[in-house]
Amino acid sequence: MVEVVTPEDVAGRIGLTTPLTTQQRSILQAAIRSGLAAVTAHLHVSPVPRQVTERGLLPSGDVWPVTHEPLVEILSVTAETVDGVPTGAYTVVYTTGLDPDADPAYRDVLAEYVVAHAAAMPHVLRLAPGTRRVKSSSLEGQSVSYEGDPQAGSGAAGAPPSLASLSYWRRLGVSQDPGIAPHPLDEAGQTWR
Template sequence: MTVEHVARRAGIPLPVADEHRAAIEAAISDALAEVTAYLGQSPVPVTYTEHGVTPDIYGRWRLTHEPVVDIEEVAAEIDPVTARPTGRYTVVYRAGLDPEGDPAYGAILRSYVAWSAAHNPMVRRIAQEIPGARLQASVNVEGQGVTFESLPGGPGQGGTPTLESLEAYRRLTVGQPEGIAPHPLDGGQLWWW
């Protein structure tokens, strides 16, 4: 997601002025944080380093984070005393949701982040400052007035994606109250999603 992409959605002319770039970047960051909170994981791959990893009998790595996007580096660990290989490895890898590897997910993510960032109050203020732009409308009837901002199709309006459109990529967690854990088939009501 680029600043220019969000600026086009918000009606801000290109090239984006330097004083506006930071606000648009912050709006993109806010939208990505909202997606992260909703999904329960990063919406883009994250790089991890794990030490002491051993391969299984098929040569696959048993890594903590999933799904693994790619393995960047594998280094054999050396015992500092004997200077011999320990049989364990340090693995550097990227894992998580991959908008580049899954085009459907990538399209939904980019669309949601672009619309959310374009409708961020900071970005709307920038768009209001553009000469000739009229984002606010006023209505006065019998001494009563209201001023509102017309937003052209924010998230969830006019076919634009909402956070719920990312539901298929959401990480669900299982929890249980503290104490002695019963067998899942015994209580039934003590486990929830």
């Protein structure tokens, strides 16, 4: 699997010193997975290549009718048999998803979003001392207010990117019920007034 963001990348963003402890690494990896899950939901496709195995595929010329797209690479094709007799169907192992290694612009935008997402998570912020900046304090009133980070996608200096920054790579789904629709000029079943 392509590693777009490492726990060390997130640690650097929040000012956490390295090397990381096992607990810190685990928390940062979970935050990175959360960022990648948000990207997957937004793009409607895996943001990094992942391996898929499909069974019972019948070739259509030089094309394999795989379920998941975009197809990155076919890893193996194995003829299926029953009691040693070929069935005509095949098991296809392939990788699918977007490939950050093939598109440096996508890789940069994806990495920036995932690092910002992970670094903004409350349980990640608790790992680094001094991640909250004091905006104002009062001695007698015993109050402290902290600077808020700019909202994601606000365009303000230092603001983390929003999911909209990845919209260029978003895949929209289109579907149609199976069967043949009636011809638009077919008068059968229409009532004319």
